[in-house]
Amino acid sequence: xxxxxxxxxxxxxxxxxxxxxxxxxxxxxxxxxxxxxxxxxxxxxxxxxxxxxxxxxxxxxxxxxxxxxxxxxxxxxxxxxxxxxxxxxxxxxxxxxxxxxxxxxxxxxxxxxxxxxxxxxxxxxxxxxxxxxxxxxxx
Numbered sequence: 001x002x003x004x005x006x007x008x009x010x011x012x013x014x015x016x017x018x019x020x021x022x023x024x025x026x027x028x029x030x031x032x033x034x035x036x037x038x039x040x041x042x043x044x045x046x047x048x049x050x051x052x053x054x055x056x057x058x059x060x061x062x063x064x065x066x067x068x069x070x071x072x073x074x075x076x077x078x079x080x081x082x083x084x085x086x087x088x089x090x091x092x093x094x095x096x097x098x099x100x101x102x103x104x105x106x107x108x109x110x111x112x113x114x115x116x117x118x119x120x121x122x123x124x125x126x127x128x129x130x131x132x133x134x135x136x137x138x139x
Contacts, residue, residue: 085121 058064058075065073065080072082076093083089084106088096091106101108104121111117111134116124118131125136 057078058080059078062075064070065075070080072080072086074081074083074089074093076083076086076089081089081093083091083093085103087101087103090097090103090108095108097103097108098110100112101110102117102121103109104117109117109121111119111121111123113131115129115131115136116122118125118136119134125131129137
């Protein structure tokens with residue numbers, strides 16, 4: 001019975017030490033790593049100089065959106081977005097383009113019929129040509 005108590009105590013002690021060592025190791029995270037929601041993950045200093053990871057949202061720290069590898073320079077609803085190209089935040093936060101439109105330099109345009117953006121952003125048709133179905137001078 002005494003051997004059982006000693007072995008049980010040894011197993012519990014090993015488990016506690018393993019957990020303590022795991023929690024005390026600093027975690028290293030790349031600056032451009034993202035979680036599944038597009039938020040940037042960065043290492044932040046914890047108590048006593050240790051490091052822990054946390055999801056930094058741009059509403060609390062807008063500079064996160066300016067880091068290399070960020071999906072955009074502006075913060076909309078806790079996400080970094082590019083207001084020049086984001087279809088759901090075109091030109092400003094919350095302004096979404098219609099189904100057939102795309103966002104070109106902050107403006108919603110229809111690439112199927114817009115002569116200045118025929119088939120895509122900044123694809124101009126030549127003078128006197130029209131845009132139809134995303135092609136200049138169709139038919």
